[in-house]
Amino acid sequence: MTSQHQSRRTFLKATGQLTVLSGVLTLGSCLGGCSDSTTSVPLTGNKVTLTLAGEAALQTVGGFIRRAFTGNNNNLPVIVVRTADKKFQTMSTLCQHESGSVQAPSSGKAVCNLHAAQYSTAEGNFGANIGGQSAPNLQTYVTEFNESTGVITINF
Numbered sequence: 001m002t003s004q005h006q007s008r009r010t011f012l013k014a015t016g017q018l019t020v021l022s023g024v025l026t027l028g029s030c031l032g033g034c035s036d037s038t039t040s041v042p043l044t045g046n047k048v049t050l051t052l053a054g055e056a057a058l059q060t061v062g063g064f065i066r067r068a069f070t071g072n073n074n075n076l077p078v079i080v081v082r083t084a085d086k087k088f089q090t091m092s093t094l095c096q097h098e099s100g101s102v103q104a105p106s107s108g109k110a111v112c113n114l115h116a117a118q119y120s121t122a123e124g125n126f127g128a129n130i131g132g133q134s135a136p137n138l139q140t141y142v143t144e145f146n147e148s149t150g151v152i153t154i155n156f
């Protein structure tokens, strides 16, 4: 065997080991959850109310507002969607992949501005990661609607 063969063989052996090592390191870091860099906001117990009559964008099913409520959701906006005639749901805009910002919804989904994770704004799977970048579902906040007073209460 020539020295050129030996050096090639040594090179391939070394790179093979590096590839295996790199695979092990990647696997090791993913075992903790590659898409689980969850950055949920702790619940504060704050209640924020909206008067339906004062929210033009929420007058029809599918309508939404994207708004920050100071002191809640780490001061980041939430998206409130009228998901049914008498039902409203609220999701954080804090993307659970790498903390991007989920944008205003369109066609039943809201998309993150960083890597395009898609989250449902539909009644049945509100806040669920439904496409694009894989990520945990968005944090949602219990949202109540009092029909008699027309008040929407978001529980942060």
Ligand code: FES
Pocket: 095, 096, 097, 098, 099, 100, 101, 112, 113, 114, 115, 116, 117, 133, 135
């Ligand atoms: S941070 Fe939202 S998809 Fe990556």
